[in-house]
Amino acid sequence: MANKELLALTGVGKSFGGLKAVQNVSLTVREGTLTALIGPNGAGKTTLFALMSGFVRPDTGSVHLAGQDITGQAPHLNARLGMARTFQIVQPFAAQTVRENIAVGAHLHEPRRAAALALATEVAARVGLAAQLDKPASDLTVAGRKRLELARALATRPRLLLLDEVLAGLNPQEIAEMIPVVRGIAQGGVTVLMIEHVMQAVMNLAEHVWVLAQGQLIAEGSPAAVTSDERVIEAYLGHGTAARLRAAAAKEAA
Numbered sequence: 001m002a003n004k005e006l007l008a009l010t011g012v013g014k015s016f017g018g019l020k021a022v023q024n025v026s027l028t029v030r031e032g033t034l035t036a037l038i039g040p041n042g043a044g045k046t047t048l049f050a051l052m053s054g055f056v057r058p059d060t061g062s063v064h065l066a067g068q069d070i071t072g073q074a075p076h077l078n079a080r081l082g083m084a085r086t087f088q089i090v091q092p093f094a095a096q097t098v099r100e101n102i103a104v105g106a107h108l109h110e111p112r113r114a115a116a117l118a119l120a121t122e123v124a125a126r127v128g129l130a131a132q133l134d135k136p137a138s139d140l141t142v143a144g145r146k147r148l149e150l151a152r153a154l155a156t157r158p159r160l161l162l163l164d165e166v167l168a169g170l171n172p173q174e175i176a177e178m179i180p181v182v183r184g185i186a187q188g189g190v191t192v193l194m195i196e197h198v199m200q201a202v203m204n205l206a207e208h209v210w211v212l213a214q215g216q217l218i219a220e221g222s223p224a225a226v227t228s229d230e231r232v233i234e235a236y237l238g239h240g241t242a243a244r245l246r247a248a249a250a251k252e253a254a
């Protein structure tokens with residue numbers, strides 16, 4: 001039997017002035033899945049995350065979390081319902097330790113300081129930051145900051161985690177090290193939806209992929225299916241690319 005619907009978007013749209021950043025997007029994220037949202041630069045992915053999580057109110061359509069209408073509801077209320085989000089640009093409290101930074105997330109459900117710090121320690125182990133807990137956040141490398149961003153979100157004990165390019169800016173080795181961290185989070189029972197440009201990670205991790213181009217969903221399916229979809233190739237590489245690639249392959253085979 002298919003898993004329960006956790007997040008459902010119906011006809012969601014948002015314009016900025018004359019620019020239709022997201023248009024009529026409907027999709028359903030099922031509980032316990034690890035899925036991805038991909039698309040060329042400026043396709044509307046981050047805006048769609050903002051619409052899901054309440055940072056931006058949609059002009060049209062609705063957003064439901066576990067059956068509850070949360071359309072336009074403020075992010076901190078959505079966080080209480082179990083939705084956490086990371087940001088592309090990581091901004092830790094630089095002077096605070098890694099443990100204290102993670103505890104900020106833990107305070108969502110845990111008012112007691114000692115308990116929040118204990119949860120921070122536990123979460124740090126899940127993202128490979130256990131050895132860095134007492135360092136100031138400013139000492140972390142880019143890869144470390146990405147892990148910290150993940151840990152802060154995880155410390156809110158989310159049911160649904162929205163990851164906005166957690167692999168951006170990492171080198172191939174750091175990416176390879178981060179992939180099992182993300183998989184481990186999903187295996188721990190958190191539903192994960194990630195925006196990701198690193199296709200190796202999408203192929204490796206996602207069981208289902210949505211493709212956004214110019215604000216609209218143009219394809220969805222398994223990673224293998226969407227990356228061989230002509231509309232997707234054209235959206236990334238420009239009109240006529242699929243035909244050119246086919247012609248080049250035919251020429252090579254001849």
Ligand SMILES: Nc1ncnc2c1ncn2[C@@H]1O[C@H](COP(=O)(O)OP(=O)(O)OP(=O)(O)O)[C@@H](O)[C@H]1O
Nearest residue numbers: 016019020021039040041042043044045046047048
């Ligand atoms: N607050 C805003 N005001 C005006 N325009 C915006 C705003 N936020 C996003 N946009 C525009 O909406 C479009 C979609 O942007 P968005 O950041 O959602 O795309 P993206 O797919 O996340 O891109 P990238 O992969 O480059 O991060 C872009 O043309 C962007 O310039």
